[in-house]
Amino acid sequence: MTLDLSQVEAALQELRAVAEAMPPVAAMGFRIDHYDGLTLDMHAPLDANVNDKGTAFGGSMTSLMTFSGWSLVMLQLRLAGAQADVFVADSEVRYRSPVIAELRAQAWLAPEQSWGTFLATLAERGRARIQMQAHVLNTEGTPAATLSGRYVAIAKR
Amino acid sequence: MTLDLSQVEAALQELRAVAEAMPPVAAMGFRIDHYDGLTLDMHAPLDANVNDKGTAFGGSMTSLMTFSGWSLVMLQLRLAGAQADVFVADSEVRYRSPVIAELRAQAWLAPEQSWGTFLATLAERGRARIQMQAHVLNTEGTPAATLSGRYVAIAKR
Numbered sequence: 277m278t279l280d281l282s283q284v285e286a287a288l289q290e291l292r293a294v295a296e297a298m299p300p301v302a303a304m305g306f307r308i309d310h311y312d313g314l315t316l317d318m319h320a321p322l323d324a325n326v327n328d329k330g331t332a333f334g335g336s337m338t339s340l341m342t343f344s345g346w347s348l349v350m351l352q353l354r355l356a357g358a359q360a361d362v363f364v365a366d367s368e369v370r371y372r373s374p375v376i377a378e379l380r381a382q383a384w385l386a387p388e389q390s391w392g393t394f395l396a397t398l399a400e401r402g403r404a405r406i407q408m409q410a411h412v413l414n415t416e417g418t419p420a421a422t423l424s425g426r427y428v429a430i431a432k433r
Numbered sequence: 434m435t436l437d438l439s440q441v442e443a444a445l446q447e448l449r450a451v452a453e454a455m456p457p458v459a460a461m462g463f464r465i466d467h468y469d470g471l472t473l474d475m476h477a478p479l480d481a482n483v484n485d486k487g488t489a490f491g492g493s494m495t496s497l498m499t500f501s502g503w504s505l506v507m508l509q510l511r512l513a514g515a516q517a518d519v520f521v522a523d524s525e526v527r528y529r530s531p532v533i534a535e536l537r538a539q540a541w542l543a544p545e546q547s548w549g550t551f552l553a554t555l556a557e558r559g560r561a562r563i564q565m566q567a568h569v570l571n572t573e574g575t576p577a578a579t580l581s582g583r584y585v586a587i588a589k590r
Contacts, residue, residue, distance in 0.1 A: 300482050300493045303460035325457050334503070334521040335496030336457045342492045363528065364491040370523045 279313045287354040291347055304336055306343055316348040320379040332375035332420075337412050341423035342367060344383035345408035349427045356395050360429040365405065367425035375412060375420045383410040386424065394429070402431040436470045444511040448504055461493055463500055473505040477536040489532035489577075494569045498580035499524060501540035502565035506584045513552050517586040522562065524582035532569060532577045540567040543581065551586070559588040 292308050295301045305324040309317040318340065325336035342364055349362045385391065386407035397404035407426050414420040449465050452458045462481040466474040475497065482493035499521055506519045542548065543564035554561035564583050571577040 294485050298484050298490060299480065300461055300490045300496075303481070304457055323456065324460070327455055328451050329518055329520075333455060333457045333496075333500075335499045338499055338524065338526075339457075339490075339492030339496045342495055343490075346491070361486055363486075363531075366525070366527045367495065368523070368525050369495075371521055374520075 283355060284311055284351075287351055290354060291350055294350070295343075295347070300339070301343060304339065306340055308347055311348070311351060315382050315384045316344060316351065318344045318347070318381045318383075320381075322375070322378055325379055329374070330376070332379050332412070334371060334421075337371065337375065337379065337421045338367070338369050338423065340379055340381045341369065341383070341410035341412060341421065342425060344381045344410045345423065345425045345427060348383045348385075348408060349406060349429065352391050352395070353398075353429060356391075358395060358398060358429075359432040360398060361432065362427055362429045365426040365428050367423055369421060369423045371421045373414055373418075373420045375414050377415050380413045381410060382413070383408055385409075398429050398431055402433075404429050440512060441468055441508075444508055447511060448507055451507070452500075452504070457496070458500060461496065463497055465504055468505070468508060472539050472541045473501060473508065475501045475504070475538045475540075477538075479532070479535055482536055486531070487533070489536050489569070491528055491578075494528070494532065494536065494578045495524070495526050495580065497536055497538045498526065498540070498567035498569060498578065499582060501538045501567045502580065502582045503584060505540045505542075505565060506563060506586065509548050509552070510555075510586065513548075515552060515555060515586075516589040517555060518589060519584055519586050522583040522585050524580055526578060526580045528578045530571055530575075530577045532571050534572050537570045538567060539570070540565055542566075555586050555588055559590075561586050 327333040
């Protein structure tokens with residue numbers, strides 16, 4: 277797949293505006309950075325997401341990972357010109373180590389999933405599911421928390 | 434187990450102060466309501482937790498459930514006079530229906546878990562795990578989202 281970078285940047289800008297209009301996302305300072313065709317990168321400041329131990333709040337980490345998966349599904353829909361609402365359906369999260377600095381998250385398509393199949397199913401049935409993966413990295417660049425989550429898109433009529 | 438209500442209220446007050454000092458918890462307006470000996474009740478306003486569809490943000494729901502389980506573990510430690518840090522280790526979340534009003538959450542001990550065993554293990558080994566369950570209720574009082582999560586307590590030296 278060839279990536280039209282100006283189209284990606286325009287879709288990211290629209291998505292940033294949607295994100296900024298969501299109060300919890302704005303309050304926790306979630307920021308959508310870039311998309312390289314495979315991985316969506318996001319970050320959030322530690323100070324807005326810190327817990328009682330001076331590390332990243334588990335709720336903020338799971339929220340950021342859930343949101344990063346959602347954002348990548350939304351981005352793909354926009355790039356395909358599809359109009360749909362996207363809901364998270366389920367998730368599994370493992371917390372491995374504390375995060376003591378800025379929260380850096382990445383989301384990508386789970387193995388054996390296909391954007392083509394997802395978009396074709398959505399166009400055909402008005403509804404489609406897709407499995408995503410995400411993580412939050414610690415300062416060493418290794419995963420501090422991982423998420424596997426399923427999302428449902430429902431076409432807007 | 435007899436519940437000393439004044440002791441519970443004092444522990445809840447301490448916990449509310451810890452919660453209020455956590456920026457993401459304060460920003461999302463998570464409030465600890467009461468504990469009846471089995472279930473810890475919490476709530477959060479919809480307006481601070483709303484998504485692009487006018488319903489509760491999935492990230493806020495998972496964050497609120499994660500926090501409610503954490504809070505109940507913290508509460509039990511305080512009631513037992515134990516000093517420990519509590520970390521979420523993993524969680525599984527199912528989202529069933531949208532929440533269109535105030536987020537009301539409850540957390541309780543998972544089946545076949547025991548506070549007595551947890552506290553004894555913590556005292557003996559300085560570390561213990563416990564499985565919790567939580568949900569967010571919709572306006573009909575049925576679960577809109579459910580969480581099963583494992584928490585680790587590490588004794589403070």
